[in-house]
Amino acid sequence: AQSVTQPDIHITVSEGASLELRCNYSYGATPYLFWYVQSPGQGLQLLLKYFSGDTLVQGIKGFEAEFKRSQSSFNLRKPSVHWSDAAEYFCAVGPGNTPLVFGKGTRLSVIA
Amino acid sequence: DAGITQSPRYKITETGRQVTLMCHQTWSHSYMFWYRQDLGHGLRLIYYSAAADITDKGEVPDGYVVSRSKTENFPLTLESATRSQTSVYFCASSPRGEDAEAFFGQGTRLTVV
Numbered sequence: 001a002q003s004v005t006q007p008d009i010h011i012t013v014s015e016g017a018s019l020e021l022r023c024n025y026s027y028g029a030t031p032y033l034f035w036y037v038q039s040p041g042q043g044l045q046l047l048l049k050y051f052s053g054d055t056l057v058q059g060i061k062g063f064e065a066e067f068k069r070s071q072s073s074f075n076l077r078k079p080s081v082h083w084s085d086a087a088e089y090f091c092a093v094g095p096g097n098t099p100l101v102f103g104k105g106t107r108l109s110v111i112a
Numbered sequence: 113d114a115g116i117t118q119s120p121r122y123k124i125t126e127t128g129r130q131v132t133l134m135c136h137q138t139w140s141h142s143y144m145f146w147y148r149q150d151l152g153h154g155l156r157l158i159y160y161s162a163a164a165d166i167t168d169k170g171e172v173p174d175g176y177v178v179s180r181s182k183t184e185n186f187p188l189t190l191e192s193a194t195r196s197q198t199s200v201y202f203c204a205s206s207p208r209g210e211d212a213e214a215f216f217g218q219g220t221r222l223t224v225v
Binding site for chain 1: 145147152153154155157160170202204210211213214215216217218219
């Protein structure tokens with residue numbers, strides 16, 4: 001059965017510092033991988049997705065993620081965090097024409 | 113307005129009452145989903161639908177009923193609300209295609225007292 005693990009429940013980073021959020025997945029076939037962000041009181045917004053091709057994918061808001069098949073990972077990165085990036089981040093595995101399976105999320109706090 | 117909308121945004125109900133959460137999308141997406149979000153559990157799938165009149169259970173379907181008579185609507189009904197159903201409920205829709213993303217509504221915060 002497919003599953004997603006986000007090992008970090010809560011991460012705090014300083015504004016301007018780099019960020020990496022971890023995501024490990026279990027999936028029997030070629031995975032379709034997604035990162036969503038949820039701002040407080042809001043729904044989920046897609047940051048980026050991977051389904052084939054270049055293993056480094058670019059998303060919105062300056063985020064990128066790298067797919068590593070050998071490690072079953074799809075970690076999200078940002079070189080310089082802004083205070084507005086404080087939110088909950090969810091990794092999910094597809095494919096998109098079936099219900100996505102989500103990780104439990106990582107809450108990001110940004111301090112001055 | 114185009115998009116996916118949920119109503120109401122906030123709801124307080126009493127134990128044992130029936131309550132329906134509405135979800136409407138304007139894209140004519142084939143797939144629609146209901147998730148609940150709880151602290152420590154992330155998002156868990158309640159029900160989903162691949163097309164009008166086709167629905168299927170997700171991970172936590174007990175106590176919930178869905179219907180989909182029209183492509184654009186996917187209401188979720190709690191037949192007899194319990195305190196354990198206090199949660200934030202998200203509706204999502206997705207077009208066909210394996211690389212398709214899911215688009216989420218703003219959520220409904222339901223409190224059962």
